[in-house]
Amino acid sequence: MDREQIAKALETLPGEESLEILARESGAWRACVTCSFQAEDMIVVDLLRKKLPDIPVLFLDTGYHFPATYEFRDRMAREWSLNLVNVLPRQTVAQQEAEHGILYRSNPSECCQFRKVEPLMRSLEPYQVWFTGLRREQSPTRKNLKKVEEHRLPSGSTLLKVSPLVDWNWAQVWGYVGQKQFDYLPLYDQGYLSIGCEPCTALPDDPNNPRSGRWGGKKLECGIHTFSERTA
Numbered sequence: 001m002d003r004e005q006i007a008k009a010l011e012t013l014p015g016e017e018s019l020e021i022l023a024r025e026s027g028a029w030r031a032c033v034t035c036s037f038q039a040e041d042m043i044v045v046d047l048l049r050k051k052l053p054d055i056p057v058l059f060l061d062t063g064y065h066f067p068a069t070y071e072f073r074d075r076m077a078r079e080w081s082l083n084l085v086n087v088l089p090r091q092t093v094a095q096q097e098a099e100h101g102i103l104y105r106s107n108p109s110e111c112c113q114f115r116k117v118e119p120l121m122r123s124l125e126p127y128q129v130w131f132t133g134l135r136r137e138q139s140p141t142r143k144n145l146k147k148v149e150e151h152r153l154p155s156g157s158t159l160l161k162v163s164p165l166v167d168w169n170w171a172q173v174w175g176y177v178g179q180k181q182f183d184y185l186p187l188y189d190q191g192y193l194s195i196g197c198e199p200c201t202a203l204p205d206d207p208n209n210p211r212s213g214r215w216g217g218k219k220l221e222c223g224i225h226t227f228s229e230r231t232a
Contacts, residue, residue, distance in 0.1 A: 038194070044132070047164065057085065062089065063085040
């Protein structure tokens with residue numbers, strides 16, 4: 001099957017069946033998975049590591065994450081023998097703050113652009129399939145997500161963006177975590193529902209919108225999933 005046929009075939013299948021088909025059909029395709037080490041991403045990584053054990057696991061190392069996130073990342077990468085790729089911005093935190101000031105306060109969108117969007121778009125260039133842990137329920141900005149979409153990167157190259165958990169709800173996420181009995185970010189136990197950079201993450205204002213605690217309620221997306229152009 002070509003990529004368009006696979007996209008249509010996967011849309012109505014459960015997450016694990018989707019991955020079975022992709023692992024079988026992708027063949028020589030170069031695939032990666034982005035992982036923030038939140039629960040959804042950990043589920044996708046868990047599913048993938050059984051099918052594609054050497055798949056690159058891309059972590060956006062912004063320099064602003066919670067210490068608990070870094071500790072959890074390192075521990076899980078070691079315990080699961082992950083092919084971890086730490087994606088870095090062009091500038092260190094110190095260099096960016098010296099040149100631009102504290103952007104997460106003055107211009108959080110520009111900070112996300114420098115430290116998340118641009119590094120990830122560059123790092124995705126070698127790949128043809130990009131797995132994510134996105135779910136429609138996570139935010140109003142994600143309600144129209146498809147399980148498989150074709151995206152065009154700023155360079156003009158395209159890749160399949162696959163979100164096998166797109167139709168999962170929060171109960172299904174935690175049901176899987178409990179069933180498999182694997183660890184999760186300890187920040188969840190403090191009431192966080194969506195976890196990003198420490199300065200821009202707070203407890204959610206709206207329990208029905210997990211991302212309402214991000215960026216002081218000023219926005220819901222860093223730009224990663226709105227910057228690349230969806231072509232199909």
